[in-house]
Amino acid sequence: MPPSDVAVQQQQSTSGKQRVVNDFSIQVATVNGSGSQTANIVLLRSLLLMGIPASGKNMFPSNIAGLPTWYTIRASKRGYIARKKEVDFLVAMNPETAKEDVLTLDPGAAVVYDEPLKLKELRDDLVFYPVPFDKLVAPVCPDAKLRRLVRNMIYDGILAKLLGIDLALMEKALNKQLGKKAKAVALNAGALKAGWDYAEANLTKQDPYALQPMNETVGKVLIEGNAAAAIGCMMAGVTVVAWYPITPSSSLCESLIGYMKKYRMDKKTGKATFAIVQAEDEIASLGMVIGASWAGARSMTATAGPGISLMSEFTGLAYYAETPAVIFDVQRVGPSTGLPTRTAQGDLLSTAFLSHGDTKHLMLFPTSVEEAYEMAIESFDLAEQFQTPVFVMMDLDLGMNNWMSSGFKYPTKPINRGKLLTAEKLKELGQWGRYKDVEGDGIPYRTIPGDGMPSYFTRGSGHNAKAQYSERPDDYVDNMDRLSRKFDTARKFVPKPEVDKVNGAKIGIIAFGTTHWAITESRDQLREETDVKTSYYRLRGYPFNDSLTEFIDQHERVYIVEQNRDAQLRQLMKLELSPERQAKLRSVLHYSGLPIDARSVTDDILSQEGFEVAKKEVRVVEAGLGGMTGGE
């Protein structure tokens, strides 16, 4: 974009006059494998220690070292934690992408950059802070081999000075991040100080962005969704875990291994109260889960889209043979290998009906790390209660990014193991049939090997209420109808939606999972900028319940906002809605691989509502993070 006089004037008029406090985004552009993650998390932690609501999002390549990566930190005094579309403060460390990173900024943005990159010449409507990183790192890091890693900590020191973070507080964050590694702490603290000192001596504050202490983060934790889900699994009493490494779900099972080794070893014997197996593939993972839950263990696996595809056949078996299974799908961008390190909500339809024949499955949609923890616990109860696979539909944004959260609550409900046949129940029933609907809810009683109750033969082929092989038309229909009845029962038991009904609102919004964070902000934008009132229905579980039609009936138009191309949730809903209700549905779709942002949602809704929306130039950043091509 060529610099324009208008832009320069605007920039001059804002800088120094209107300070922007605790409401901006910082983007750090580096090369992956350069240790920048430590510097970025220290920066994020510093904001939280200042009491400022903040979020961090990593946009990284499917690669181990050498490709461009971006980390965005957003400070928001109003507590918005969705990705902010605009970058206000850029730290340009990557020569490969620096030029493009700078060219895509809005006028008035600030840039800290590695001096030899000479970025200042590119635009004159930005604020530039050149920093000679190599010169600064040499004295504080005598070991030349470590400089590449320590170098990044210098920009934290620079930002601390420029934005107003207390250096002692940042050192506290550093200590937290590196923990007991005293040598590394000392080395990095030196780099922080070097950055700070350089900024103090050489840089004059020209941009409007500033941080000021608040009191909004007391007691908050910082955790990835995958780790949160892992804690939930442990608290749910999981005993058998089988998994296969796949981005972005690997850290769920890896965190779980860590927690289980610490908290689930039998105190007397030192032996494990669990078995965790890294299987040969996702098929075997789910096979082990099914075998284990059939034999009575609380069992789970975690995977991403490609794994879900592979699990299709076994999912059908578990559905039809009625064995519990908990499956975490940390969704990434498909189809096929897709964008393995980018986020999406694109597995909804394929998961809802995973496998051949008539199948339908329970799904849970956590929005926050806290919900990832709570729904992890709940998923095991539901899987056993309904003797069926339960899919916890996370996504990369939730699973792999660090989120600020209140501390998790200790579970108060006892474990629900569902309808396990007992001697008393058997006596009461007189005769037991594995697939017999005794209570009219479609859920039969089951026995597990070794429990002393009657045995049965489990199979994926046709069977009658007594679990005998059968190809009889009436047996088949009875069984399939009962399975449908069971699914209908689940409507009342999967997590209920969170509904915010606003009086006088003609527009309803439906969203789920991480999209929620953009919606909360977008609704404020709609109300404050254009006085458009909206109600909101946050879906938390599938199958849907009656509140869905009620919500649609209460509004003239209902926007379903989701992170996929094909409006998958809308399609799923249409299957159950009357034509009149279907006609009210509209879609807002976001599927670039980047986490959805509020501005895009707001603009899309306004434009569909007939408002004039100022169309911004489509920037390269939005088109897919410029330098992000090549290599795999």
Add this chain to the structure above:
Amino acid sequence: MAGKVNRIGLEPITYKGSKTTLCAGCGHNAISERIIDAFYEMGVDPQRVVKLSGIGCSSKSPAYFLGTSHGFNAVHGRMPSVGTGAMLANKNLIAIGVSGDGDTGAIGIGQFVHLMRRNLPIIYIIEDNGCYGLTKGQFSPTADLGSKLKTGVVNDLPPIDTCALAIELGATFVARSFSGDKKQLLAILKAALAHRGTVMLDVISPCVTFNDHEGSTKSYAYVKDHDDPLEEVSFVPFFEDISVDYEPGTMQEVTMHDGSKLLLKKLEEGYDATDKIGAMKRLHETARRGEFATGIIYIEPDRDDFLEQLNVVDEPLATLPLDQVRPGPEALEEIMESLR
């Protein structure tokens, strides 16, 4: 009058299953009979047994033995993972998996390979007839080079020797038998029940309908003529006080995990069933002659099984009480504090 009972007081009928639906004369039925005999004679509690299978004629057979045990007819080629899960859930179970040569050697080769590596306690039987019976006689991956289908089609791909593969991958009890050899098969099955770890038992079991003709190398006639027993297998369970006298050097005696004794009477000089490399060599030599080496091909009685490697508690994981599987509030608080 009290009927015949075994050492745990159960009658033979307890070990029977439902009526077979396989073809009359199918080798698989003979194997089911031997399984019934072995479990009865060893006094195995059927309540502790889980029967597992994949898909195919072979995989139907768990319905035809041990009718009071739990059974799980899984999906094609994936029984190993289901069996693994079941054993992880409850280490007190006794798992017997029945597969076929297609179920194992084709679609299931991946899971088979990894099952063998893990030494999971399971008796894994391949009912091996060299063809797909349930889909009407196509070749399977264990069909021998040059073997002919009824339609005249000749197999021109080398066979997978599941025993050689199992030994290579780390299975600790590898045997081959013939459905028509009652004595040998029974002795091997009883020894299998005394083994802690993976038992891989390939049983040549002719398909009377699709692969029992002239030109097939898996027909009754061919197998009878080309059976090359490595040893005479006898088995003395720990609960039977029998001493066997033998000339020194004529017998290999292997003490099993439960104290039972496996006695391998040597039929030729120098075969040592505990020698992995010797076993592999012998399999290749026999195969080159177009014969089947049968008996206990390889045994390693004392390696840790998968559950020992995983260091799981002695009680079944499936039934651990809540206080053992849900850490207390202080644990959660400690985790939360570490994240602040």
